[in-house]
Amino acid sequence: MARSRLHKKNPITYIILIVLALIFLVPAYMTIITAFKDPADINLSTAWIPPLSPDWAAFIKAVREILPSFANSLILTGSATLLSVCLGSINGFVFSKKAFRGSEIIFTLFIFGMFIPYEIILIPLFQILSKVGLYGGLAGLIGTHIIYGIPIVTLLFRNYYDQIDDALVEAANMDGTGYFSLYFRIFLPLSAPCFVVGGIWQFTQIWNEFLWGITLTTESTQPITVKLSKLAGGEAVKWNEPMAGAIIAAIPVVLIMLFLGKYFIRGLLAGSVKQ
Numbered sequence: 001m002a003r004s005r006l007h008k009k010n011p012i013t014y015i016i017l018i019v020l021a022l023i024f025l026v027p028a029y030m031t032i033i034t035a036f037k038d039p040a041d042i043n044l045s046t047a048w049i050p051p052l053s054p055d056w057a058a059f060i061k062a063v064r065e066i067l068p069s070f071a072n073s074l075i076l077t078g079s080a081t082l083l084s085v086c087l088g089s090i091n092g093f094v095f096s097k098k099a100f101r102g103s104e105i106i107f108t109l110f111i112f113g114m115f116i117p118y119e120i121i122l123i124p125l126f127q128i129l130s131k132v133g134l135y136g137g138l139a140g141l142i143g144t145h146i147i148y149g150i151p152i153v154t155l156l157f158r159n160y161y162d163q164i165d166d167a168l169v170e171a172a173n174m175d176g177t178g179y180f181s182l183y184f185r186i187f188l189p190l191s192a193p194c195f196v197v198g199g200i201w202q203f204t205q206i207w208n209e210f211l212w213g214i215t216l217t218t219e220s221t222q223p224i225t226v227k228l229s230k231l232a233g234g235e236a237v238k239w240n241e242p243m244a245g246a247i248i249a250a251i252p253v254v255l256i257m258l259f260l261g262k263y264f265i266r267g268l269l270a271g272s273v274k275q
Helices: 002-035 057-097 103-115 118-131 138-162 166-174 179-187 189-208 211-215 224-231 240-270
Strands: none
Touching: 002 240, 057 103, 057 138, 057 179, 057 189, 057 224, 057 240, 103 138, 118 138, 118 211, 138 189, 138 211, 166 179, 179 189, 189 224, 189 240, 211 224, 224 240
């Protein structure tokens, strides 16, 4: 019965979804056609019209300008994502299956970290990194993103591990499985969906981050978002160049969502229902 009602709603549902998809795709369409235009052809009256012959000059210049920062972003995002989800997994395991006295208070303080805006901690963060000699390099920025990402990935992993029956832990304890063996031999192999969810979340957040990238790094270590902003700087902007740069900068995130997006949804749903 419910299925037949769903089928009856399908035409309207599909029409609404198609309209919404077209609306959401408008910025992407404008970005792509502008990137392939000659600067002389970019104006408001013809903004919606695609170019008759694609001009690749903007992509060539954008690649030349942002390629070093593209490598910086790959190193930054890859290492910070990997380390933060690993630490979040261990934290989630402890808070879920090895809770101790006061662990709920500590976990609440962990979660509180998610709601602290970047701007509030910017000055003390700058002072700390300067004192320990990490200001201006990728190491300081990587450490910052790891620390700031731990609350959200800890929450994800704790909720995920809460769905695993405690009887599994009790059985392992009866077999004499140690603390670390319980995590590495039983819980870690079961954590792939949550690693995908946490990894996609962290990768997207870190790759698109701008404020820390521009304030905590120097010219040679800036991430791609900072270089991208410079493509759009100046008094007379050649809009095809920042648009081409934006397309290049978006490629890693788009590829991850295309190939791992379905696992992201499955991972979120895996922690949403009590088994």
